[in-house]
Each structure stands twice: as structure tokens, then as C-alpha cells.
Amino acid sequence: MDTDRLMNWIGRFSIHLVVLILGLCCLIPLLLILSASFTDEIALTRSGYSLIPSQFSTSAYEMIFRSPQAIVRAYAVSIFTTVVGTIIAVFIMSMLGYALSRPTFVLRKPLSLFVFFTMLFNGGLVPYYILMTQYLRVQDTIFALMLPYFVVVYYVLILRTYFAALPGELIDAARVDGAGEFRIFLTIALPLAKPALATIALFTALNYWNDWTTALYFIRDPQLYPLQYLLYIIQSNAQAMQLQSGVGVNLGEVPTQTTRMAMAVLATGPAALFFLFFQRYLVRGVTLGAFK
């Protein structure tokens, strides 16, 4: 009995230890950034990064808040694309997934092939760019940031499987009661698929929130920079300037280390808090998907 309890205890202890170490690995870099953003610039260079600021200073934040428009604007763009984009994307993907799941749908096979073909083969970056900028002409609009994620084939696949698992009798019954296809979809299928929709909505929202490559390709107007792209720009500008200081030309002001850290805190902080609140839904949504 005692050895059993001991083994049990050791097992639990080692699992906790592993999880604890992994957790710290995630947490410490964030704390370092937070601490660095509150450190005096010169002190940071002298004594390096530490978990507790070696010399407390809020100058980096004062610097940013002297002209906070860029960040506020980027937040607005990110929130708008995330909210509006997710709603539209989930609606489109669920309609597509539902249609593909219906055995009575005539074009089911060709449409399935058309959709899933793009999962294996795609034209590559340059044709994508040409399509978006020269045919659809959406560059430098907020629409360009949302369009690419309206249909993610993998999510359509998940939704189709989910819809296909709904009892067919339900849908037949609805038809007998006189409901049209659209009504069946809206009032019967969609409410039943809530867990799947929640999961897909969450994934899609995260895609939108974390996306910066779309902005890199299609957005030139600083007014439309989403948050992640703004951060990327600030970091990569600083790097580009430092790399090129060897050519003997003056490349202008490089944002200081502390300012960059403060930007990172301001950009990720609220998003991280947001995530804490929604974490339980995420966990529930992911496991729900797994059982089906």
C-alpha cells in the first residue's frame, strides 16, 4: 500500500514538475519583456535583462503615449477585422459545410473536389497577390484583411463532418413540416452545431488576431495596419536599420529597446487578458471537436 502511494505521489509530482517547468518557460519571457519595458534605457544596456527592473522607469511608456494614435488605430483595425471577419467567415464556412454534408445536394461531389483540391494545391504567393490586387482590387482596404480567411478548407471539413453526423430524420421532419432548405439550415442545423461553430469561431478569431502576413502583402496605408503588423513593422524596421548601419549611411532613428518592449506589452497585454477569460471556452471547444 505504502509503495503504491509513494509511486502515485512520485508520478503526480513529476507530472506537476514538468508542467511547472513548461509553464515557467512560457511565463518568464513575458515577464522579462514586462520588466525590460519598465527599465531605464541606459541601465538596460549596462546590466542586461532581469526579472526585476534594475532601475525603474516609465519613460518608454511616456514616449509611446505622447502619440498613441498608431496603437489605438491598430487596435481598432484588429478588433474590427476579428469581430466582423469571424462572423462572416463562420457563416460562410457553415453554409458551405452544411451544403457539402447533405446527401441530396446534386453538386456535392464536384463542389467537394473543388474545395478540397485547394488544400493540396495552390497557386503560390505571386498569383495570390495578382488576384487580390489586380482582379479583386482589394489592396489597401480593410476587406483585404478579412477575405483570405473567409473559407479555411480544414475548418469546412470539420463542420461538414459535424453536420453529417446530425440525424437525417430531424431534417426530413423539418421538411415535412414545410421548412425550406435555408430555414432548415438556420433553425435546425445551426443551433445543433453550436459546439462546432464555437470552436471554429475561436480558431478563426485567433487567425484574424494573429495575422500579419496579409497586411504585409496588401496594406500600404498606415491607417489600416492591424496590431500584429504594427508590431512586426516596428521590430523589423529596427533590425533593418541596424543591419544596414554597415553601409555607411544614416538610416534615421531606431526605436530604443525599452520602447520596443513597451510596445510589445501594450499590444499583447490586453490580448493575453482576453485569452484568460475565454480560455475555458477554448478548452471545452477543442475537446468537443475531439469526441465527434
Added chain:
Amino acid sequence: MAKGFSRRDFLKGMGIAAAAGGVSLTGLTRLAKASPSRFQDLPRLVYIYPGAPQPDVQRVQDALSEYMAERIGATIELRALDWGVYNDQIGLINASAEVYDLAFTAPWINNYYNNVNQEYLVPLQDLLPSLAPSYWASMTPATWEAARVAGGIYGGINQQIFVKPFGPYIRTDILEAVGLGDEFANLTSYEDLEPLMAAIKEYVDQDDTLTHVTYNLSPLNVAENWGFDPQDALLVVRSTDENAQVLIYPQTDEFRQASELIRRWYQAGYAPQDVAQWGEMDAAWTAGQYAVRVSDIVKPGGNAETEARWGWAVASKAIAEPLLTTGSVTATLNGISSTSANPELAVRYLELVNTDPVFFNTLCKGLEGVHWEWADQDQLLVRPANGAASFGDTGYNPNTDWMFGNVFNSYYTDPTQVGAWPQTAELNRNARPSPVLGFTFDRTPVETEIASISAVRTEFGDPLGSGVVDVDEGLARLNQALLDAGIERVRDEMQRQIDAWKSA
């Protein structure tokens, strides 16, 4: 039948409002761009270049357009792309054949040679002499030859400092404290720097704020310091060798002597024990942690520029011989896109921006009285307009004059800079052309070897450059690794190309 405003109606209304909001948001940004212009019917040249967005760019663009319209019958659109994404974005623009007229190109950003190979740029050697005569005449034929690739000149060269007279920079307060000002002024080689370094080391040990004599800015990595014109992949040509024999840099006596010198400095504790990054180096300089930048470009006005950029007054002394090389001339070019509808107008724009100081300075510094004002017009010295503390606060300050055109036409922004341009131009004129000026190595036949050589350089070359390994041992290992990586094949290929280029 007055019906109450139901919840459903409300939601419907909200939906429409939200949709309209989205549309008008995009509509507004479109509208803001297409501001009315008096010169709408004139062709508009689109100029793409790297730079941070400037709040007043529209005003400057309008002023430039008005000026241009009277002189060459075209207007301009300034399209700055952020530094960090310039390469990606201009790459997409070129690959998708998007229409534009001019773009900044160089071997180090928006790769000039790649652009020429892909035929993204228009050849200019026939257009420049007829459409941009003063610009064409402002530089020697040898200089223009440097931009020639595969028989054509595909970029307009911006005049700036073409030579790279590398040498040490030292903080004047420390130089005075150790009392070796004369010795520093009389330096002729890096070996002469040793007694100074030793004296400064003693000073550093007594001072709390200083941590080291110098940081990792190794004179070894800069082959110009030792009388070579550096080519690709650790290959060099001796600057005095008219036969242009290609040498493997680490096999030269100069490389060995330089490595030994750096090793001695390292063992004497002049530099940090761990290899520092470029960025850290600048930050540590600003923080006042070290006294000497061993190998930087020494140029007229360079001391003021260094002080303005990182703080601390400095003295400097050139050690490397001023040498005109392909790389230094092509460092700043403006190319004309092959998608341009008006390449002739774009060439005339190049003439204007490179020869008209008023136009050029408007592009570089903005409008007189709005962004800058004269501090002393006789000396061509300007200051931020309306009492602004710095040019950065005025609303237009790209601060990249060298990107737009001939910097010798640029107004001075600091009193200590005054007179630097004629001196720099003089330096350019008197520089000795490298025996391989105008030659550019075509990497394609030996790309694999070059990739491995670059890895070898990082693994075995950098430790020598910072002095952390024993010279004999480190050099033997570096040279063996280079041989294994196939450096001899690259050397032979380069020699073959140079010989063919010379006889052409």
C-alpha cells in the same frame, strides 16, 4: 398603420449601419489618397522607396509635383514602404508586374543584380546622356561603369561618399584624459593604435562607467583596412594589383598579422569576452561603456554625425586607403521599372533630383518655412522650422538624403557639417579606382560553394575576428574548412570572370 419600432427592426438597422460603416471606412481611405490636383492630366511618376511614413508627405508631394510640372511636365507620387518590409513588398510588386516608375535599389536592399537578371529595370546607358546630360556629366565614366551589369547601366547612381576610408573613432573626453591627442592624430596603421589602447585600458580600469576599451568592431572583417578590394565569399583583390589576381583573404600575410593583432588586444582584455551584436554595440556606446570604435567609416562631417546619432564627442582617423570599388558606388541607386509607361520622363526626373538643389532638398527635408528654415543661407545651413526642437518633430523628415539623389546638393543641418560636401566630393575624385572597379561577380555557377563558405566564415572566421581563438590553430582550421567548402573553385571561377571582363 403606425407600427412600433420592433427589436427586429432595430437589429436590421444596426446590421445595415455596421455594413455601411465598413464600406465607408474603406471608402474614406480611398478618398483621402485621391486628393484633387491641378495637374491631373499630366503623367504621374510613382516613386517607391523604403522609409517610415511621414505625416506631411502629401504636402511635400504636392509641392514637388507643382515644381516638376513646370519643368518636365510630370507629377510625382511618393510611396514610402516601411524599412523592414521593403524587400518583401517591392519583391511582390516586381513579380506581379505592378505598374510603377522608379524605385530605390542596391545590392543590399531590393537587390539590384537580381532586378537586372529578372528584367525588372530599364537600361539607362542610352537615355541618360541625352535626357539627363548634367547628371551624366556629374560623375566620371569610371564611376558609371561600376553600375554596369551585363552590358547595361540599370540604375541612376546617387552621389555620396564612394570611398570607405575605415579607421578608428575615439571619444575625445577620454583621449584628452589620457593625453594622447597627437599620437592619435598621427596614426598610420592599426598597430600604432596599440600604445593608445594600453593607456586607455589603464584609464578604463579606474573609471566606473567604462567597462571596456572597445567592443566587437573588428578591423579584420573589413578587408579595405589591409589594402584589399573585398569581393564575394572571402575573396579579395589587392588594391594595387593591376593584374587583378584573386586571392583567398585568410591565406594572405595581412590576414595573419591582423588576426595576431586582434588576438593580442583580446588577451589584453580590451574587448568583452563574449562576441557582441551590432545592435548591442551601439547601445553600449550610447550608454558610455567603451571608448574606441576600432573600424568605422571616417568621412568629412563624420564626427558630428556620430555624435548626433549616439552621443559623445569623437575624434577619428582614417587608416584604410580611399579606394573606389564597385560595391561602394552601387550602394545607392534609383532604378526605373520596366513596367513604367514613361521611362523618358523618369530619366528626366533623375536629372532634376540629382542636379536641382531646391527640388532635391524639398524631397529630403520638406518645405521651407514649414519643415525647415535657413539658419545661415550663405553657408547653406538649415534648422527645424518654427522653433521645433528637432527635424523629427516637424512632420516631414525621411532623413535619407542619400537615397533620393546627389547628397552633395543637400543643405547642412549641423554647423560642424558645413563644408563637408566639397571635401567628400574631393575625396571621391581623388580616390584610386580599384583594379576591378565595375566588375560584378556572377555567383550562379558556384552558389553552393558560396553558401558553405558563408557558413564556414561564421563558424571559423568570426572567432578569429574577435580574437577568442589562438591564431595558428584558428587560421589552420579556417583555411582547411574553406578548402573543403570549395573556395578554390570559387576563386578560379572569379578569376575567369575577371579575366573575361578585363579583356572585354
